[in-house]
Amino acid sequence: MLSSVLALVTLFGGALAVEYTCEDKAVLSTSFVGQNSDVKAETFSCSNSLSEFSALSAASTADDPTDVCGASCTTNCFTPSGGGPNPNDCQIIVDALLYDSQNIGALFTIAANTSGVAMTYATCETFIIDQASYDLTYCRDDWSNVVEYVAFNCQSTQNAHGGNCVATDERWFIQVQTATT
Ligand SMILES: *[C@@H]1O[C@H](CO)[C@@H](O)[C@H](O)[C@H]1NC(C)=O
Numbered sequence: 001m002l003s004s005v006l007a008l009v010t011l012f013g014g015a016l017a018v019e020y021t022c023e024d025k026a027v028l029s030t031s032f033v034g035q036n037s038d039v040k041a042e043t044f045s046c047s048n049s050l051s052e053f054s055a056l057s058a059a060s061t062a063d064d065p066t067d068v069c070g071a072s073c074t075t076n077c078f079t080p081s082g083g084g085p086n087p088n089d090c091q092i093i094v095d096a097l098l099y100d101s102q103n104i105g106a107l108f109t110i111a112a113n114t115s116g117v118a119m120t121y122a123t124c125e126t127f128i129i130d131q132a133s134y135d136l137t138y139c140r141d142d143w144s145n146v147v148e149y150v151a152f153n154c155q156s157t158q159n160a161h162g163g164n165c166v167a168t169d170e171r172w173f174i175q176v177q178t179a180t181t
């Protein structure tokens with residue numbers, strides 16, 4: 001398990017540890033997923049990109065594959081410690097994503113132009129945002145691995161309260177944070 005996660009995430013490689021807050025959030029759909037239907041899943045759109053990145057990922061070109069399953073990302077923890085999500089709540093999301101991967105499908109779509117998909121359980125929220133100008137496809141088990149890694153490695157003992165994992169080409173990123181609702 002650990003080696004497969006390490007294939008996906010580069011550890012603390014980046015200087016960017018900017019927490020993303022969705023501006024002008026519009027929730028497009030809400031459902032409850034996982035084996036016990038207790039993890040809230042939302043699709044939503046935002047008006048902003050992750051700050052410090054050029055708008056809508058200048059790094060991408062039309063030739064890049066839209067299926068970003070297995071693509072690597074760089075983990076950044078948010079400092080300082082305190083107020084982070086309970087990693088055991090994040091674990092419920094991890095398990096729900098694995099359950100959905102087996103029972104709904106391995107792949108899911110993230111809509112273009114800073115739209116996203118969020119999963120929330122108790123204190124833990126994670127979301128993935130597509131910063132490209134076209135839809136992307138990602139794998140639920142990869143998302144699950146990233147959530148597990150960030151949730152347990154960006155804790156108060158690491159002087160952190162959650163973190164993100166930003167795709168090498170900056171077209172998408174995953175954030176793990178304290179639930180806002
Ligand atoms: C994303 O925004 C760009 C610029 O406004 C637009 O050209 C493109 O069609 C949009 N993509 C989608 C899938 O809506």
